[in-house]
Amino acid sequence: MQSHTEIYAGLMSGTSLDGVDAALVAIAPDSAPQLLATHAEPMPRSLHQQLLTLCHADTVSFAQLAAAEQAFCHLQARAVRTLLENRGLAADGVMAVGSHGQTIEHAPGGHHGGPAYTLQLDNPSLLAELTGCRVVADFRRRDLAAGGQAAPLAPAFHQALFHDAKEDRVILNLGGFANITWLARDGHATQGFDTGPANVLLDAWCQHHDRGSHDENGRWAASGNVDPVLLAHLLDEPFFHQPPPRSTGRELFHLAWLKQHLSGAEHPADVQATLAQLTANSVASGIRQLCGERATTLIIGGGGAHNADLCRRLGDALPQSTLRTADAWGWPADWIEAGAFAWLAYRRLNHLPGNLPEVTGAAGERVLGGVYAP
Template structure:
């Protein structure tokens, strides 16, 4: 299949992201003009069917998984990815030949950059880029994390390099906070100094799971249930005693560490469900604030909040209280809706791969040096 090229026309990529919330797949069409920052051109989201969500969760948390179980979950996930890509192409009246590549993150199953019980470091994303290329007719770039891991890095977070491309200012200190299933921060010093960044801990992964257990709905809209509860100081202290929160960067985490059984181990049994929700919101805000203060002490800065948590008014108020030196903003001011940074990042990573440009940040992941990330699968 031949791609269509026009002189001075921007290159088009589609970025795919399915986060730890497992609520669906985001597809972002991103245009890359030759002389400007990437532009979000169009978006499409597909909801994850409950059966597929349960199959993926089962794979994430199972002690033993059969190859057939893995294959079935991977095929369902790949079909949903293809649905998202093909719907976006139809919506924009584009053909596969108009797209230089699809950047696929895959679905993280387990992330263990320190290894497990003395074993080798690993990070596993369920994905089938060969199948996705067949189903969409597009070139696919995938498996972005393991090259950084091979170079001694954490393989996460990867979005800070994209944050740098979009948001770094010559004069203003900025921090990008992504509030997805987990929270991560990117410190962008003024000028062209290298960014720093790391995962700060759980965000929506625990808030959503606890809400779903005790209330109707998928998430605590605007954080209203949490806002109506009282923080349990003793529970918060127990949660914050988790060693991860005191580990110096580079660091990254995922569902293998923070999940409902982890929370339940810290409960006394006397807490009200609403107090636990309030305490989880405070845990997210406190761990983010702790991470930000590690990066830049008391300097004034702009805090750019992205991800689903950007819509959580209660959580944002907690952050404003804990970080009074911050001016809160969202990526919308730069033409990027808060929900689309992560998918946009994987379009950007695919663009870097096809241009043989490094896209990890050793200052963030701890890798031995810059590396070109991802493998390419022809249509």
């Protein structure tokens, strides 16, 4: 195994479909990973629409998949090249690029009795050609093959980055979906799972009412009132009552799912407030499921960390928790997920497991990902 610091890049494009996040990370065996540089490559509107269509299509042609994958790969390559140029690094200055790809559908339980699967659009061979970098990709399917959910994968990185023997910590990622990781100070095994939607429904409802791509700082939600009847109906969704391991995505929570719960008489701002409360309540329920009423430091990452209204609701729902953003540990909230895939690439090249069976439900630890030479 390596005994010195090496540099890796990580790429992440989440369910918000707003761009590719690229993070440059310094990693050494006996210290926490260090964030060196970042770059966000915005997603063109045409590609956003292509990918969104694929996520919700009943039938898809191979030509559609290939076209979207190639466009997405070129977007990734621009993100990598810009990241390295801004840092003054050549392609051989990084050990590898860890690529998550773009999730199109995630079905760890299968559909209608079919096999379990998870589909991320990615072309690591082309990415290696376009960037001149070694690429590590296809992280999820090895865990799935071992009987796991293939998600969430970030908890292993959270453990490496944030564990502290002096306090209980919960890491909360508020991306399109919310997932939590419990890092107990007393040696209890790290645990985590997806709690449900975070920004995906909030963004979709904003876009449906032509209020922009997202609810800036949660102002629209803050202007409305929670509809308790609607909230109760939304929380009746069976996913919220499944024991872990569990993970979810756009295949379950989307605009049509929300609309089927609406009468049509609701005020749009009240629906937005109710969606924010849905996220806060489902996150709080998940945290209590993991660690009861223990006092914890709640470290928030992801785009939802910038939503003041949502963070206020979380604070109200979790009075035993002290809320902080990941910035205090040198990791701005937007960059933890991309950093995780840089770290997973490091784990793959060093033949180290990247999953946590207690989180995903896999039969055991597995080395994740395939390696593609430039």
